[in-house]
Amino acid sequence: MMREDSPSRNPPDRAVFERKAKELGFLRVGFSPAEAPPHLDAFLEWIAAGRHAGMHWMASHADLRRHPAALLEGCRTVISLAYPYSPRKPVTTDRFEAARFTEPRLPDYHDRLRKHARPLLDLLRSWDPRSRNRICVDSAPILERSFALRAGVGFIGKNNLLIVPGYGSYVFLLEILTTIPLKPTLSTPPKDHCGPCNRCIEACPSGALSGPRLFDASLCLSYRTIECRDPLGADAAEAASGCFFGCDVCQEVCPFNPIAVTEDPCLPDAADILAMDAEAFATRFGTSAFARAGLEKIKGNLLAVMPSESARRRG
Numbered sequence: 001m002m003r004e005d006s007p008s009r010n011p012p013d014r015a016v017f018e019r020k021a022k023e024l025g026f027l028r029v030g031f032s033p034a035e036a037p038p039h040l041d042a043f044l045e046w047i048a049a050g051r052h053a054g055m056h057w058m059a060s061h062a063d064l065r066r067h068p069a070a071l072l073e074g075c076r077t078v079i080s081l082a083y084p085y086s087p088r089k090p091v092t093t094d095r096f097e098a099a100r101f102t103e104p105r106l107p108d109y110h111d112r113l114r115k116h117a118r119p120l121l122d123l124l125r126s127w128d129p130r131s132r133n134r135i136c137v138d139s140a141p142i143l144e145r146s147f148a149l150r151a152g153v154g155f156i157g158k159n160n161l162l163i164v165p166g167y168g169s170y171v172f173l174l175e176i177l178t179t180i181p182l183k184p185t186l187s188t189p190p191k192d193h194c195g196p197c198n199r200c201i202e203a204c205p206s207g208a209l210s211g212p213r214l215f216d217a218s219l220c221l222s223y224r225t226i227e228c229r230d231p232l233g234a235d236a237a238e239a240a241s242g243c244f245f246g247c248d249v250c251q252e253v254c255p256f257n258p259i260a261v262t263e264d265p266c267l268p269d270a271a272d273i274l275a276m277d278a279e280a281f282a283t284r285f286g287t288s289a290f291a292r293a294g295l296e297k298i299k300g301n302l303l304a305v306m307p308s309e310s311a312r313r314r315g
């Protein structure tokens with residue numbers, strides 16, 4: 001029997017890890033050293049300027065973002081993974097829209113991705129049974145786009161999102177922190193590929209993007225319709241143009257994403273959603289991203305966007 005402190009029979013092999021990740025549906029994998037992320041100073045300045053709006057956890061956990069070892073003691077490697085979500089836009093039968101990442105037919109991505117990644121933890125443990133490993137899906141205080149950039153998974157566009165060349169930005173990001181030292185994928189982070197394009201900045205309907213990567217969450221419709229607990233004001237509701245949950249405008253115009261917008265009529269009529277009680281909502285939306293936001297938030301958003309959108313449709 002192999003003792004716990006005996007050498008592993010399967011030495012760490014990045015190619016084996018990448019193959020396994022791809023079998024599990026991950027699109028891109030990259031490895032980076034556990035060190036301060038490239039955009040730490042810019043992030044801390046962004047927080048100091050208050051552009052994180054009501055996302056107070058970002059400020060209170062800012063120190064944890066300085067180094068991955070704050071999240072996993074002895075961390076040696078950050079493994080970044082991109083998982084694709086559908087490029088089809090979810091719409092109600094009367095064509096009110098939600099952001100693509102919500103994938104209303106599926107459970108919320110936080111738990112779903114964590115489950116997808118578990119076999120990768122098994123693989124790491126098979127290399128070193130004493131290793132410590134931690135999966136982070138959006139909820140942990142880590143600069144995930146920065147690490148994904150450092151690991152060569154993609155580049156950060158002027159819309160502040162991670163873009164995977166050859167696929168686009170309709171991706172979830174996940175990190176695995178590990179105490180196993182693995183060779184970095186790249187020696188230096190890749191350059192961005194936006195060039196002279198400014199489409200996302202020009203198209204942002206609320207002014208949340210005031211320049212390349214200059215992002216103000218307090219103005220962003222995605223923040224306003226999901227995390228923000230305040231009701232959607234009239235200006236924001238009008239800017240949302242019928243999208244009642246999230247916003248994909250700065251992704252839809254990006255040439256790295258599919259040009260044609262295809263709709264997925266997977267949501268009930270807006271009036272049916274407004275008529276739901278808690279039980280009907282739980283039955284219909286289960287553990288989806290909608291359930292995570294809650295019925296009251298969804299109803300409030302719908303009630304806010306419907307009048308201006310209906311007026312716009314009447315011309």
Ligand code: SF4
Pocket residue numbers: 159203204205206207208209219220221222223247248249250251
């Ligand atoms: S998600 Fe919408 S509101 Fe937010 S920055 Fe992008 S285009 Fe602007």
Ligand code: SF4
Pocket residue numbers: 157158159160193194195197198199200201250253254255256
């Ligand atoms: S729309 Fe243009 S500027 Fe914005 S992220 Fe995409 S390529 Fe970059």
